[in-house]
Amino acid sequence: MSILKTEYKEPTRPYSQKELQSIQNKLYKDLYLSNVEARHQNCGHKYLVKKNGRKEKDILENISLNPDKYIIDNSDVGNCSVCWKLNKTPNKYKDKATNIIYWYNRINNDNYLSYFDINVENIYYKWLYDNNDKNNNDKNNNDKNNNDKNNNDKNNDEL
Numbered sequence: 817m818s819i820l821k822t823e824y825k826e827p828t829r830p831y832s833q834k835e836l837q838s839i840q841n842k843l844y845k846d847l848y849l850s851n852v853e854a855r856h857q858n859c860g861h862k863y864l865v866k867k868n869g870r871k872e873k874d875i876l877e878n879i880s881l882n883p884d885k886y887i888i889d890n891s892d893v894g895n896c897s898v899c900w901k902l903n904k905t906p907n908k909y910k911d912k913a914t915n916i917i918y919w920y921n922r923i924n925n926d927n928y929l930s931y932f933d934i935n936v937e938n939i940y941y942k943w944l945y946d947n948n949d950k951n952n953n954d955k956n957n958n959d960k961n962n963n964d965k966n967n968n969d970k971n972n973d974e975l
């Protein structure tokens with residue numbers, strides 16, 4: 817099931833800033849989000865990158881190489897993960913994904929958290945970083961098995 821199928825529900829009780837903050841912290845922690853933000857000028861997408869990921873490394877490197885450039889230029893490194901993910905998103909969810917991106921980009925970083933913003937942020941990042949690691953692992957295992965099999969065949973030939 818896609819995270820994009822989640823319907824927004826108005827909160828049934830008030831949430832304190834502290835509570836919202838802890839929901840946000842949990843998201844960042846669970847998804848290993850860095851405090852480094854990628855911003856792509858061509859498409860206008862922005863997102864926190866993964867901690868210790870390739871993109872974080874590239875952006876930090878770019879900042880240290882071009883310290884005079886604005887941070888927004890320095891953070892425009894490589895391909896946009898949001899564009900990539902949007903491209904991979906099944907057609908039936910594309911509208912929802914586009915909506916979430918729209919709302920995410922409207923979030924003000926003025927330190928005041930709203931329940932709605934936290935909701936948007938959760939869906940945005942769970943969608944963006946919902947990776948198919950499991951499938952990739954299966955694929956790697958299959959490749960490995962095939963290699964083993966080939967090696968066995970080769971060994972058998974030699975015998």
Ligand SMILES: [Zn+2]
Nearest residue numbers: 859861896899
């Ligand atoms: Zn983009």
